[in-house]
Amino acid sequence: MVQLSSTTEQGASRLELSLAKHFKWWAMMVIVLVLAIMGWFLVWPKFIEWRGMTQARDLQAKLQKRQEKFSQLKKQVNQWRSIKSQLGDDLQLILPPVQDVPELLVQLETLAARSNLSLQSLSVSATGASATKQVETSNGVRQIRILANLQGGEYKDLKLLLGEIQSAWRLLRVESINYTSQGVSLELTGYYYPR
Numbered sequence: 001m002v003q004l005s006s007t008t009e010q011g012a013s014r015l016e017l018s019l020a021k022h023f024k025w026w027a028m029m030v031i032v033l034v035l036a037i038m039g040w041f042l043v044w045p046k047f048i049e050w051r052g053m054t055q056a057r058d059l060q061a062k063l064q065k066r067q068e069k070f071s072q073l074k075k076q077v078n079q080w081r082s083i084k085s086q087l088g089d090d091l092q093l094i095l096p097p098v099q100d101v102p103e104l105l106v107q108l109e110t111l112a113a114r115s116n117l118s119l120q121s122l123s124v125s126a127t128g129a130s131a132t133k134q135v136e137t138s139n140g141v142r143q144i145r146i147l148a149n150l151q152g153g154e155y156k157d158l159k160l161l162l163g164e165i166q167s168a169w170r171l172l173r174v175e176s177i178n179y180t181s182q183g184v185s186l187e188l189t190g191y192y193y194p195r
Contacts, residue, residue, distance in 0.1 A: 095191055114160070118151050126143075
């Protein structure tokens with residue numbers, strides 16, 4: 001046993017000598033090891049948590065921007081729907097789905113009255129070779145022929161009537177004008193769009 005203890009004592013003294021000789025180096029190794037362990041168990045989880053919070057803030061900012069864009073798009077869609085329905089109503093007035101002769105008569109009488117003229121007669125017929133075969137444009141709009149005889153007024157009243165026809169809701173095209181001392185004969189083309 002004595003030998004074992006002397007070998008152990010010699011090993012311990014060598015270790016003590018090595019520790020004493022390289023104390024600074026060993027101390028640095030222990031400090032680095034302690035710091036690495038502390039970093040692994042204390043700092044690294046906090047870093048992961050901080051990175052997750054930063055990513056969450058970035059995602060929240062992106063989500064906020066997308067929600068704002070989505071809200072703007074919803075507003076635009078609602079505006080377009082409103083405009084579309086309004087345009088649909090206006091289109092109904094400009095291009096009615098049927099010939100709507102009574103409405104046409106009322107409109108022409110109103111236009112004539114505004115122009116100091118009176119509507120004496122109105123004739124509406126389908127254009128084309130026969131009444132059953134109507135002229136249809138490439139987009140499905142159909143035409144009707146309108147002959148209107150008006151009485152009264154002067155030349156300035158005729159100009160006023162043409163301005164009224166131009167600004168009328170119903171889409172009308174003046175084909176010919178026959179102005180005499182007894183009155184005015186107008187040949188118009190009206191349009192409708194059967195849906």
